[in-house]
Amino acid sequence: RKEVEQDPGPFNVPEGATVAFNCTYSNSASQSFFWYRQDCRKEPKLLMSVYSSGNEDGRFTAQLNRASQYISLLIRDSKLSDSATYLCVVRVEYGNKLVFGAGTILRVKS
Amino acid sequence: EPEVTQTPSHQVTQMGQEVILRCVPISNHLYFYWYRQILGQKVEFLVSFYNNEISEKSEIFDDQFSVERPDGSNFTLKIRSTKLEDSAMYFCASSPLTEAFFGQGTRLTVV
Secondary structure, eight states: OOSSEEEEEEEEEEOOOOOOEEEEOOTTTOEEEEEEEEESSSSHHHHEEOTTOOOEEETTEEEEETTEEEEEEOOSSGGGGGOEEEEEEEESSTTSEEOOOEEEEEEOOO | OOOOEOOSSEEEOOTTTOEEEEEEOOOOEEEEEEEEEEETTTEEEEEEETTEEEEETTTTTOEEEEEETTTOOOOEEEEEEEOGGGGGEEEEESSSSOOOOOOOOEEEEOO
């Protein structure tokens, strides 16, 4: 089983749509969870950390279900500029390596 | 806003040559990492570095690779005797503890 699994997509959505991405992780001891965004041939950029209680940052909402080892990202009111690859990232212990999923491609179209 | 910087942005080298990729992490960060991403593939962990020594390394990080923090600020990745399959984007990252911040990457092309 892969350490971090994501649906590769692509998700093709119109502007203004709501879209949700899911991710599962295999190591139940994982401590930290993140969503990163990666534009073509660029570095991963931190979008948001994911907390047990769920958290929101503007149009973005992240949720964590430790029992199911499942992380989600919801994007509301999609913009053209949201088009990117969204990477689910997990860390087992503080300071240790980040483990990346393969990413989910989002294409927002006008 | 502090950022991780990497040089060069692109390096072309002949097979069998040695390359050194350089990184300046964010000051006051404690953990440093090298990752690579082959075109069209996922971001893969190579090595982590803490307290002036390697704390973890992947299977990819074999004797061909080495890391150093020569002067307390720079963080380097050396690849000896490069192979065609070493062609990839190499990302440096640093972390205070939880989130990690990535440099813009070095595109290595081995010909």
